[in-house]
Amino acid sequence: MALFQPADHDDLAAFLRDLAPEIPVFPMGVGSNLIVRDGGLDAVVIRLGRGFNGISFDGTRVICGPAALDAHVARKAADAGLDLTFLRTIPGAIGGAVRMNAGCYGSYIADVFVEAKAITRDGEAVTLTAEDLKFAYRSSELPDGMVIVEVALEATAGDPEDLHQRMTDQLAKRDATQPTKDRTAGSTFRNPAGFSSTGKDDDTHELKAWKVIEDAGLRGHTLGGAQMSEKHPNFLINTGGATAAELEDLGELVRKRVLKHSGIELQWEVLRVGKR
Numbered sequence: 001m002a003l004f005q006p007a008d009h010d011d012l013a014a015f016l017r018d019l020a021p022e023i024p025v026f027p028m029g030v031g032s033n034l035i036v037r038d039g040g041l042d043a044v045v046i047r048l049g050r051g052f053n054g055i056s057f058d059g060t061r062v063i064c065g066p067a068a069l070d071a072h073v074a075r076k077a078a079d080a081g082l083d084l085t086f087l088r089t090i091p092g093a094i095g096g097a098v099r100m101n102a103g104c105y106g107s108y109i110a111d112v113f114v115e116a117k118a119i120t121r122d123g124e125a126v127t128l129t130a131e132d133l134k135f136a137y138r139s140s141e142l143p144d145g146m147v148i149v150e151v152a153l154e155a156t157a158g159d160p161e162d163l164h165q166r167m168t169d170q171l172a173k174r175d176a177t178q179p180t181k182d183r184t185a186g187s188t189f190r191n192p193a194g195f196s197s198t199g200k201d202d203d204t205h206e207l208k209a210w211k212v213i214e215d216a217g218l219r220g221h222t223l224g225g226a227q228m229s230e231k232h233p234n235f236l237i238n239t240g241g242a243t244a245a246e247l248e249d250l251g252e253l254v255r256k257r258v259l260k261h262s263g264i265e266l267q268w269e270v271l272r273v274g275k276r
């Protein structure tokens with residue numbers, strides 16, 4: 001595995017143009033939705049840092065670099081009286097949020113997405129619309145090796161104080177229900193119902209991944225250093241020293257047992273990349 005950290009758009013485009021076409025590239029956000037297998041990644045990892053983390057405003061439009069953290073974007077938008085509060089508790093960066101159609105409490109990137117600028121694997125600059133990306137629950141169809149370099153989001157207006165208060169409440173709710181202090185990659189499996197928590201009263205738990213895992217008796221189940229969280233059974237935890245294989249094998253064991261118990265085939269939400 002090699003690492004490339006471009007200084008800016010031109011640097012990235014030139015690098016991709018010059019890189020031998022058979023060498024795969026893997027754009028990395030902050031890795032909050034990844035299990036990198038123990039054999040490592042057979043690709044050049046593109047890590048976007050400074051030079052890609054700007055946040056600016058044009059009326060109700062928020063223009064973000066892909067390396068801007070979701071939480072930071074939510075806070076800066078709230079300061080400007082713009083509601084992107086759903087991003088506050090998601091521990092990733094904006095490039096990863098677009099790729100994963102990140103969402104929380106019933107709102108998703110797809111709801112606020114205007115367009116993204118990206119560099120193709122050949123080093124060509126393109127503009128992507130929502131139609132190009134075909135957003136679905138926790139996914140998009142971003143072509144392999146394409147690197148998002150700028151994202152425009154459209155936010156609704158709100159009172160800054162109310163928006164900050166809503167985010168404080170969301171953080172407290174998350175700390176109460178999820179293992180936020182443990183090492184995890186967030187929700188391990190997609191909810192079989194096809195959407196995240198809406199936070200509304202009529203939101204049923206029957207087709208939530210955590211519920212079907214719990215019903216199969218797997219809350220707290222361990223394999224080596226890997227564990228399905230006691231606090232929230234859809235969170236796969238590294239209790240310390242777990243190998244990537246242990247984490248993935250525990251996930252596969254959960255999928256098999258849930259299928260046997262309830263006939264539901266859980267789909268991974270966490271991306272597993274690299275060689276075992």
Ligand SMILES: Cc1cc2nc3c(=O)[nH]c(=O)nc-3n(C[C@H](O)[C@H](O)[C@H](O)COP(=O)(O)OP(=O)(O)OC[C@H]3O[C@@H](n4cnc5c(N)ncnc54)[C@H](O)[C@@H]3O)c2cc1C
Nearest residue numbers: 029030031032033092093095096097099102103148185186
């Ligand atoms: C505690 C915890 C809670 C979480 N809660 C939520 C939640 O409520 N809602 C939710 O949706 N997710 C949640 N997640 C999952 C995760 O935070 C999101 O999927 C997040 O959007 C991933 O962003 P990232 O920057 O970490 O991306 P990474 O994990 O680094 O990468 C994810 C994917 O995005 C691609 N990618 C990243 N940056 C770029 C780029 N610039 N160009 C092209 N492709 C790129 C990568 O190649 C990879 O395919 C949670 C995770 C954790 C650990």
